[in-house]
Amino acid sequence: xxxxxxxELDRINAETYFTVGATLPDxxxxxxxxxxxxxVGDRIFIRSYNGTQGKWYGPALKTGRxxxxxxxxxxxxx
Numbered sequence: 001x002x003x004x005x006x007x008e009l010d011r012i013n014a015e016t017y018f019t020v021g022a023t024l025p026d027x028x029x030x031x032x033x034x035x036x037x038x039x040v041g042d043r044i045f046i047r048s049y050n051g052t053q054g055k056w057y058g059p060a061l062k063t064g065r066x067x068x069x070x071x072x073x074x075x076x077x078x
Contacts, residue, residue, distance in 0.1 A: 004044070008073045009039065010071075011072055012068070012071050013039045013044075016036070017035060017070070018034070018035065018068055018069060019034055020032060020056055021033070021056050024059060031055045031056055031059070032056065032069075033055060044068075066078075
């Protein structure tokens with residue numbers, strides 16, 4: 001995982017929603033959801049509406065990995 005570039009942050013933060021999904025141990029990202037984000041400096045924060053029962057959040061907690069897509073940016077995340 002690499003840090004966000006200023007251009008990536010601008011493009012992601014210009015969107016109302018972005019797509020997030022957990023990356024499973026086999027490397028797949030089978031379930032994704034559209035979600036809001038909150039930018040803080042050079043970081044992006046999100047929260048699961050359904051807590052650990054969310055279709056992306058529980059698996060993301062288990063693997064510590066995910067993928068986001070917004071504004072033409074598609075990137076692995078932790």
